Amino acid sequence: MSDVLIIGDGTLAEEMAALVGEAGYESAAYLYSVDEDEAISGLENYLEEFPGPYNLIIESIVGDRDEKRQALKMVGRHKRPGALILTAAHNASATEIGAWQGVGAAEIVGWAALPPIGNVVEVMAGLRTNPDSLAGARRFLEALDREPVIINDTVGGVLPRIVASLVNGAAFALMEGAATAEDIDKGMKLGTNYPYGPLEWADKIGLDQIVGILDALGKVHGSDRYRVCPLLRQLVLARHFGERTGRGFYTYGRAGS
Amino acid sequence: MDIQTIGVVGSGTMGSGIAQVAAQSGFNVLLYDINLKILQKAIGQIGHYVRRSAEKGRITEEEAEAALDRIATTTDLLDFKRCQFVIEAAPERIDLKKDLFHQLVTATPDDTILASNTSTLSITQIGGGTGRPGKVVGMHFFNPAPLLPLVEVVAGAQTDPAVVDTTFELAKQLGKRPIRVKDVPGFIVNRVARPFYLETLRLLEEGVADYRTLDKLIREGGGFPMGPFELMDLIGLDINYAASVSVYEAYFNDPRYRPSLLQQRKVQAGQLGRKSGRGWYIYDKDKSS
Numbered sequence: 135m136s137d138v139l140i141i142g143d144g145t146l147a148e149e150m151a152a153l154v155g156e157a158g159y160e161s162a163a164y165l166y167s168v169d170e171d172e173a174i175s176g177l178e179n180y181l182e183e184f185p186g187p188y189n190l191i192i193e194s195i196v197g198d199r200d201e202k203r204q205a206l207k208m209v210g211r212h213k214r215p216g217a218l219i220l221t222a223a224h225n226a227s228a229t230e231i232g233a234w235q236g237v238g239a240a241e242i243v244g245w246a247a248l249p250p251i252g253n254v255v256e257v258m259a260g261l262r263t264n265p266d267s268l269a270g271a272r273r274f275l276e277a278l279d280r281e282p283v284i285i286n287d288t289v290g291g292v293l294p295r296i297v298a299s300l301v302n303g304a305a306f307a308l309m310e311g312a313a314t315a316e317d318i319d320k321g322m323k324l325g326t327n328y329p330y331g332p333l334e335w336a337d338k339i340g341l342d343q344i345v346g347i348l349d350a351l352g353k354v355h356g357s358d359r360y361r362v363c364p365l366l367r368q369l370v371l372a373r374h375f376g377e378r379t380g381r382g383f384y385t386y387g388r389a390g391s
Numbered sequence: 392m393d394i395q396t397i398g399v400v401g402s403g404t405m406g407s408g409i410a411q412v413a414a415q416s417g418f419n420v421l422l423y424d425i426n427l428k429i430l431q432k433a434i435g436q437i438g439h440y441v442r443r444s445a446e447k448g449r450i451t452e453e454e455a456e457a458a459l460d461r462i463a464t465t466t467d468l469l470d471f472k473r474c475q476f477v478i479e480a481a482p483e484r485i486d487l488k489k490d491l492f493h494q495l496v497t498a499t500p501d502d503t504i505l506a507s508n509t510s511t512l513s514i515t516q517i518g519g520g521t522g523r524p525g526k527v528v529g530m531h532f533f534n535p536a537p538l539l540p541l542v543e544v545v546a547g548a549q550t551d552p553a554v555v556d557t558t559f560e561l562a563k564q565l566g567k568r569p570i571r572v573k574d575v576p577g578f579i580v581n582r583v584a585r586p587f588y589l590e591t592l593r594l595l596e597e598g599v600a601d602y603r604t605l606d607k608l609i610r611e612g613g614g615f616p617m618g619p620f621e622l623m624d625l626i627g628l629d630i631n632y633a634a635s636v637s638v639y640e641a642y643f644n645d646p647r648y649r650p651s652l653l654q655q656r657k658v659q660a661g662q663l664g665r666k667s668g669r670g671w672y673i674y675d676k677d678k679s680s
């Protein structure tokens with residue numbers, strides 16, 4: 135029987151599932167693809183087949199807050215009492231998730247990272263999180279050979295918030311015709327030494343995930359600062375999520391041709 | 392278009408770097424500044440860098456001396472009549488640049504291209520009213536110009552597309568990797584990079600983590616070579632803050648670019664980064680006290 139359940143909607147979730155596997159945990163993963171409209175009923179079926187109970191649940195649903203809420207409520211019934219839920223803080227703080235009905239606040243710990251997952255992972259406790267849960271999250275991430283770095287609970291964490299904002303700004307520049315996508319990425323790599331150009335990085339992370347982060351930031355901060363570039367939103371509506379779907383700011387492989 | 396002599400206006404950090412690159416790429420260079428003393432200092436600097444790269448074996452001694460021989464200096468803009476291309480790298484003030492471009496239009500033949508290395512000012516505004524706006528273009532090098540490969544070639548609203556092409560080709564002949572950019576505030580790099588600083592400053596202001604932790608998360612979590620606070624210290628907090636203010640104002644106070652109060656206080660306190668011994672981090676206790 136599996137120890138750890140991973141549910142998620144993007145490349146980040148896939149990478150996390152791989153890390154958990156490499157660390158030798160018995161794990162089950164429900165990683166749904168973007169083209170699946172019935173993500174939540176799919177999860178329901180999955181949990182019927184693999185009901186647990188699990189000792190730890192990792193959630194990484196960043197693209198859609200409704201799906202995240204429904205999924206968390208559902209998986210809550212498949213964990214051992216007191217078992218920890220590591221939930222992606224990209225689109226909701228740990229405190230907010232803890233306040234959602236049917237999700238136990240004491241066992242919620244927020245985490246944040248972006249693909250490719252680096253050596254450190256951000257970890258945050260909600261205002262009602264039990265200290266033992268935070269300690270458990272740290273131990274677990276160390277077992278994945280990642281350094282947990284504790285920050286105060288905040289939607290979007292640190293890295294996702296910064297990179298999503300960079301991508302949004304680059305998307306505005308593209309939409310306004312300030313330069314081509316290639317030149318924007320080239321300029322940022324040569325001019326600033328960023329590891330990736332913002333647009334190619336967005337294609338790796340998933341445009342749906344970027345918009346999920348920005349929408350949540352806009353909602354929580356109530357600021358125009360995080361308003362999503364209309365071009366970015368259009369691409370997400372067209373399900374051009376990036377490398378994962380064969381098309382985002384750029385086109386990959388045969389898809390889209 | 393056959394470019395043989397490149398005029399460079401202003402022999403400071405950028406002007407002398409650009410003059411060096413142009414001379415090492417085989418162009419004759421005419422370097423202008425407001426007095427001889429400044430020019431002598433610039434020539435001394437360029438000589439130092441070029442000879443050092445010969446010592447390190449990157450170029451031969453003959454190449455170094457030949458490059459240095461290609462640089463002439465002047466304090467009279469009328470001498471620019473022999474330039475086919477001019478790159479302006481004078482102080483970042485619109486009145487000063489507009490005045491210079493007026494003089495350059497008079498001093499140079501009609502088909503001479505007049506490029507500005509401005510980081511924040513509008514090329515359209517610099518070219519407007521010169522009577523030759525089609526020939527005015529942006530050529531934005533990065534500091535240090537001899538080392539960094541990027542050049543933003545900026546088309547103003549009235550710039551002739553052929554002038555943009557020529558400038559792009561010239562950048563390549565200078566061994567650079569140019570990109571084409573429209574005349575938007577901050578162009579691409581300075582504009583798109585703003586959230587790297589501003590969003591991180593906001594996280595600090597919100598008390599999400601201290602600056603050290605934020606740097607670490609961005610470096611080790613994101614793979615950025617430097618965290619924003621380390622980078623601000625390197626660039627200079629005053630320079631970085633001024634860039635944010637300039638982009639913010641140029642976008643009519645768009646909240647996406649709102650500068651940071653915390654950073655303003657650091658600048659007011661004279662904690663400017665490495666150059667003052669202290670910025671976010673402390674470098675030199677004697678200097679910073």
Ligand SMILES: NC(=O)c1ccc[n+]([C@@H]2O[C@H](COP(=O)([O-])OP(=O)(O)OC[C@H]3O[C@@H](n4cnc5c(N)ncnc54)[C@H](O)[C@@H]3O)[C@@H](O)[C@H]2O)c1
Pocket residue numbers: 400401402403404405406423424425429479480481482483484487491508509510511531532533534
């Ligand atoms: N320093 C950078 O990192 C950097 C990078 C890219 C672009 N720029 C831009 O390059 C330009 C120059 O910047 P800098 O850092 O080299 O400045 P600087 O202060 O080092 O050099 C400016 C030079 O212009 C000279 N000068 C003063 N008044 C003049 C006049 N009326 N006419 C001609 N020359 C005059 C000064 O004597 C000085 O030598 C600015 O527009 C700046 O925005 C700077």
